[in-house]
Amino acid sequence: MEEPEAEIMIEVAAGNLSAFRSIVELHHKPLISFIARFTGDRDSAEDVAQEVFLRVFKAAKDYKPQAKFKTWLFTIATNLCLNEIRDNKGSPKFVDVSDLHEQEYPIIASEAFSPQKAAENAELSTAVRKAIRNLPKSQRIAILLRQYNDFSYNELSKAMGISIPAVESLIQRARQSLKKPLSPYL
Amino acid sequence: MNCDYCKEKLSAYIDKELSREERLPMEEHLKICPSCAREAETLNQIGLFMGRIPEETPSPAFVQTTVNKAVVILRRSLWSNLFLNPVVSFARNAMAFVFAPDEYGAVGGQNLSSHGYLRTFDDSPPGSFTDVYLTVIQGGGN
Numbered sequence: 001m002e003e004p005e006a007e008i009m010i011e012v013a014a015g016n017l018s019a020f021r022s023i024v025e026l027h028h029k030p031l032i033s034f035i036a037r038f039t040g041d042r043d044s045a046e047d048v049a050q051e052v053f054l055r056v057f058k059a060a061k062d063y064k065p066q067a068k069f070k071t072w073l074f075t076i077a078t079n080l081c082l083n084e085i086r087d088n089k090g091s092p093k094f095v096d097v098s099d100l101h102e103q104e105y106p107i108i109a110s111e112a113f114s115p116q117k118a119a120e121n122a123e124l125s126t127a128v129r130k131a132i133r134n135l136p137k138s139q140r141i142a143i144l145l146r147q148y149n150d151f152s153y154n155e156l157s158k159a160m161g162i163s164i165p166a167v168e169s170l171i172q173r174a175r176q177s178l179k180k181p182l183s184p185y186l
Numbered sequence: 187m188n189c190d191y192c193k194e195k196l197s198a199y200i201d202k203e204l205s206r207e208e209r210l211p212m213e214e215h216l217k218i219c220p221s222c223a224r225e226a227e228t229l230n231q232i233g234l235f236m237g238r239i240p241e242e243t244p245s246p247a248f249v250q251t252t253v254n255k256a257v258v259i260l261r262r263s264l265w266s267n268l269f270l271n272p273v274v275s276f277a278r279n280a281m282a283f284v285f286a287p288d289e290y291g292a293v294g295g296q297n298l299s300s301h302g303y304l305r306t307f308d309d310s311p312p313g314s315f316t317d318v319y320l321t322v323i324q325g326g327g328n
Contacts, residue, residue: 015260021253028248033241046244050252057256121238128235146201147236153203172197175229178236186231 005069013060020060024053027070030149031077037144038081040133052077068155075159078141124185131181135174142167143174187215192222200229 005026011019028049035052036045055076056063063072132140141160145151151159156167179186192215198204199212216223 017253017256017260020256021249024249024252028244028252029241032244032248036242037239042242045242046248049244050248050255053252054255054259057259124235125239128239132236143236147233148241153198153201168195168198168203171201172194175197175232178232179228182232182235185235186228 003065003069006065009060009063009065009069012057013063020053020057023056027073028053031073034074034144034149035077035081037129037132037148038078038140040129048080049077052080055080067158070149071151071155071159074145074149074151078159081141082137127182127185128178131178134181135177139170139174139177142170143178146171187211189215189219189222192216192219193225196222196226196229200226200233 005023008019008023012023031052032045032049035048036042039045039048052073056073063069132144135143138160142156145156145159146153153164153167153171157164160167162170192212195204195208195212199209204212216226
């Protein structure tokens with residue numbers, strides 16, 4: 001069955017701005033989150049995401065419904081993120097606990113509020129973010145798209161232009177690399 | 187199944203990317219091997235930790251500003267479709283007129299770059315706009 005974006009993209013290619021808006025509304029949140037996690041720069045994530053959507057708008061005529069829209073979108077995003085990191089001389093920014101504001105990084109805790117628990121959660125979140133940002137770029141792309149955007153290995157292979165066994169190996173190595181920095185919490 | 191192979195395939199197992207033929211021996215091995223079972227538990231735990239990081243909250247204006255920028259792109263593209271092509275074809279025709287060989291006095295068969303590109307107007311009256319322009323672009327002046 002054809003995915004809903006295929007029809008919407010035909011409208012976008014014809015210059016229909018309402019169709020474009022619905023594409024942005026549907027995908028902006030996971031896209032911005034992916035970019036922020038990948039680059040480690042929350043401030044520029046929206047700028048990069050905006051650029052991704054505008055490229056989608058300009059290239060709408062080239063979109064082929066055979067390719068899954070999500071895969072196409074995140075392939076563009078991945079390329080832009082790599083450029084962003086290259087432009088910033090490859091140094092991802094790290095989040096320090098002191099930089100964290102509760103409003104910006106809400107702590108997920110459905111249990112009864114406890115200051116100690118909240119502090120532990122914040123510390124763990126910081127450690128996870130930092131560990132992710134220390135991963136080599138290709139491992140980072142693979143694990144982020146798998147974990148947060150539910151990419152299958154097949155979709156990852158298309159988005160990253162590598163074989164499925166190579167994807168499997170990247171994800172396995174990414175998880176292994178995350179083990180050490182997160183060992184105090186395991 | 188040996189432990190090395192099991193550990194190598196653990197991520198694919200956790201991500202439900204193994205075929206039934208691959209998965210069943212893994213499940214059997216994990217039941218009897220505490221070391222591999224512990225490793226599987228660790229990798230699962232890492233996934234849970236990652237899951238605790240919430241999605242970013244985009245600024246409320248994000249969608250509208252993105253659509254506004256698309257409007258600008260759309261307008262530019264409409265304007266260029268309306269005007270750019272006729273302008274380009276006009277310019278092309280004008281250039282063809284300027285560089286037309288022989289008939290308008292240009293040096294046919296010679297390299298235009300060595301002659302300045304308004305060669306056709308070489309015999310413009312002294313002091314005319316074309317004469318002054320040619321003097322400037324050819325770096326001339328007597």
